[in-house]
Amino acid sequence: xxxxxxxxxxxxxxxxxxxxxxxxxxxxxxxxxxxxxxxxxxxxxxxxxxxxxxxxxxxxxxxxxxxxxxxxxxxxxxxxxxxxxxxxxxxxxxxxxxxxxxxxxxxxxxxxxxxxxx
Amino acid sequence: xxxxxxxxxxxxxxxxxxxxxxxxxxxxxxxxxxxxxxxxxxxxxxxxxxxxxxxxxxxxxxxxxxxxxxxxxxxxxxxxxxxxxxxxxxxxxxxxxxxxxxxxxxxxxxxxxxxxxxxxxxxxxxxxxxxxxxxxxxxxxxxxxxxxxxxxxxxxxxxxxxxxxxxxxxxxxxxxxxxxxxxxxxxxxxxxxxxxxxxxxxxxxxxxxxxxxxxxxxxxxxxxxxxxxxxxxxxxxxxxxxxxxxxxxxxxxxxxxxxxxxxxxxxxxxxxxxxxxxxxxxxxxxxxxxxxxxxxxxxxxxxxxxxxxxxxxxxxxxxxxxxxxxxxxxxxx
Numbered sequence: 159x160x161x162x163x164x165x166x167x168x169x170x171x172x173x174x175x176x177x178x179x180x181x182x183x184x185x186x187x188x189x190x191x192x193x194x195x196x197x198x199x200x201x202x203x204x205x206x207x208x209x210x211x212x213x214x215x216x217x218x219x220x221x222x223x224x225x226x227x228x229x230x231x232x233x234x235x236x237x238x239x240x241x242x243x244x245x246x247x248x249x250x251x252x253x254x255x256x257x258x259x260x261x262x263x264x265x266x267x268x269x270x271x272x273x274x275x276x
Numbered sequence: 277x278x279x280x281x282x283x284x285x286x287x288x289x290x291x292x293x294x295x296x297x298x299x300x301x302x303x304x305x306x307x308x309x310x311x312x313x314x315x316x317x318x319x320x321x322x323x324x325x326x327x328x329x330x331x332x333x334x335x336x337x338x339x340x341x342x343x344x345x346x347x348x349x350x351x352x353x354x355x356x357x358x359x360x361x362x363x364x365x366x367x368x369x370x371x372x373x374x375x376x377x378x379x380x381x382x383x384x385x386x387x388x389x390x391x392x393x394x395x396x397x398x399x400x401x402x403x404x405x406x407x408x409x410x411x412x413x414x415x416x417x418x419x420x421x422x423x424x425x426x427x428x429x430x431x432x433x434x435x436x437x438x439x440x441x442x443x444x445x446x447x448x449x450x451x452x453x454x455x456x457x458x459x460x461x462x463x464x465x466x467x468x469x470x471x472x473x474x475x476x477x478x479x480x481x482x483x484x485x486x487x488x489x490x491x492x493x494x495x496x497x498x499x500x501x502x503x504x505x506x507x508x509x510x511x512x513x514x515x516x517x518x519x520x521x522x523x524x525x526x527x528x529x530x531x532x533x534x535x536x537x538x539x540x541x542x543x544x545x546x547x548x549x550x551x552x553x554x555x556x557x558x559x560x561x562x563x564x565x566x567x568x569x570x571x572x573x574x575x576x577x578x579x580x581x582x583x584x585x586x587x588x589x590x591x592x593x594x595x596x597x598x599x600x601x602x603x604x605x606x607x608x609x
Contacts, residue, residue, distance in 0.1 A: 170396055177392055178385075185356045192356075199358035203388055204395040211396070217403035 162215025163259050172253070173210060180249045181206050189241040193232055213246075213263050222273050229274045239275040243267055293380035297324045299367065302333055305375060314352075314359060314382075324378070328352065340367050340376070349383070360387045422558045423487055423502050426548065436558070438549035444501035445513040445543040445586070446560070446568035447486065449477070449520060452536040452577055454494035461533065469533055470494070473524075480519045484512045489560055497568075499560055502548060510590055513541055517580045518609035525578070538575035541582035541606075542567025543589065571603055580606035 164173060181203065185191050194202055205228070212220040243264055250260045284306070287294045293311035295318070297304045302324045312318050315327050325331055328350045339346035346365040351358050361380040368377050418427050426436045451457070458466055470491075477496055478488050485507045486500045498516070501509030517539045528534045546562040567583040575581040579599075587596035587604035596604035 174389065174392055174396075178388060181388070194356050199388060200391045200394075203391040207392050207395040208399060211399065216399075218399045219403075219406075 163255075163263065164211060164214040164216035166259070167214070167253070167255060170216075173214065173216065174207075176249060176253050177203070177206050177210050179252065180210060180246060183245045183249055184242070187241060187245060190238050190245075193234075193238070213266055222270070225270060226273045234275045236275055239271055293361070293378075293382070295324065295378040295380070296368075296370075296375045297378065299337070299374045299376050311380060314354060314361070314380075336365055336376075340365065357384070358387075360384045422550075423548070425503055426550070426558055436550045438547055441502055441546050441548060443509070443544065444499055444546050444560075444564055445509040445541065446546065446564045447496075447498050447500075447513050447517055447520075448540045448542075448565075448568040448572040449496045449517075449537050450572060451494040452538060457533070465533075469535075473527075473535065476523055477520055480523065481516050484516045484519075485509070486512055486516045490557065495572075497560075497565075499546070499564075502546075502560075508590075510543055510586065510592055513543075514580075514582075514592060514595065514606065515609075517541060517606065521578055521580065522609075536577045538572055538577065539580040540568045540570065540572025540575055541580065541586050542569075542571055543583075543586045574600045574603045582606065 167173065167176075184206070185194060208218050208220065210216075211218045246267065247260055247264055250263060251257075255263075287306070288308045290308065291310065293308065293314060295304055295307040295311050304318065304320055304322050304324060304327075306320065307318050318327060325333060330350055331348075336346045344366060347363065349360060349362050351360045353359070360383050362383045363378055363380050365376050365378045368375055415427070418430070422430065422436070426439075430436050461469070474488070474491055474496060477498070480486075481488060481498050484500070485504055486498045487502065489497045489499050491497070498513075500512040500516070501507060520539065521537065524535050524537055542564045544562065544564040544567060546560045546564045548558065548560045550556045551559050567585065571581040571583050571586075581599060581603050582596060582605075584602050584604060587593060595606055595608045597607045599605040
């Protein structure tokens with residue numbers, strides 16, 4: 159069985175830096191940052207850790223129903239979704255993730271567009 | 277350069293946030309740049325409690341009076357982030373005035389990493405539980421089709437090598453008139469009946485060290501002596517056969533469907549092996565199995581028949597009486 163990207167890029171010891179960077183990018187973004195104005199740090203970190211791990215094939219399952227429930231009351235529109243996708247791509251590139259792997263991750267997140275965005 | 281000026285420059289140069297505030301009013305007198313970066317409105321005259329609403333000044337003063345210092349952790353929101361500061365407050369005297377000196381270390385990243393680690397640990401623990409659950413299900417499934425010894429070998433080496441058992445006992449049971457019953461009963465009823473019967477047989481056998489090897493329609497095969505070399509497998513298989521017969525007779529008294537069994541017993545050498553590559557099954561072959569099949573064919577309604585070799589071997593001969601040529605019938609359970 160092929161290794162997941164999560165394993166390929168060093169497991170949690172590497173992924174945690176990606177999570178922190180992505181967390182900072184999202185909070186600094188004027189487009190998607192406001193979604194997290196009232197979110198406490200533990201919840202947001204928890205969400206980002208699971209989200210990144212899930213996208214990279216880490217040890218977490220994120221059923222569609224759970225993803226939908228987590229985003230259903232946020233009124234996430236296409237520009238928000240696109241911004242998250244772009245920020246994630248930039249973050250992964252900053253950590254020297256190979257272009258083909260970034261494409262694979264972005265394809266995966268794209269496949270959940272209808273689940274996450276309104 | 278005046279001492280006061282040097283002191284101020286030192287406070288500004290250090291890497292931690294420093295704030296000096298009046299012990300009576302709680303108003304800031306000074307803060308360095310590191311401290312100032314955390315707040316838009318930090319400066320002389322601003323109340324320390326405006327900056328840290330959660331700070332309990334009375335508790336702070338009590339701690340300092342008692343032990344000379346107060347330490348704690350306070351968090352606040354800035355730019356959508358939760359910043360966490362570890363604080364140590366002590367008392368100093370400037371001229372004749374008493375001031376509190378607050379040293380703050382930004383431990384936000386530490387807390388973020390702790391949260392991430394907690395989240396990841398939970399994720400891994402949940403994942404491990406799910407994997408263990410799946411592993412248990414697979415183990416249960418494999419143990420349904422493999423003796424434990426064969427399963428352990430498969431788990432350790434990934435293969436099951438054929439094994440010869442020098443002495444084991446085999447029981448073969450079938451039902452009289454099964455073909456006719458299969459025509460008369462609804463398929464669901466027939467399967468439900470067989471399921472109930474075979475489950476009961478499995479449970480009885482398990483208590484006595486007998487293990488089901490397979491079923492083939494109305495024929496049920498079980499064996500004793502594969503796993504436990506100390507077991508008197510002949511005694512076990514005789515007792516198991518008797519209990520199967522008792523169970524069926526008892527069940528027939530209160531059931532709409534009447535089952536009549538024939539049981540054959542054999543003993544001797546068997547070879548146990550997995551047969552097949554993908555849809556493989558564990559099976560046994562050898563003289564003991566052939567003997568049990570022959571004895572089963574020779575049995576009448578509710579009879580338990582064993583080969584001569586089985587009946588005369590060991591201390592169980594008195595339980596049998598001669599029957600067909602080469603066969604003996606169980607007369608004492």
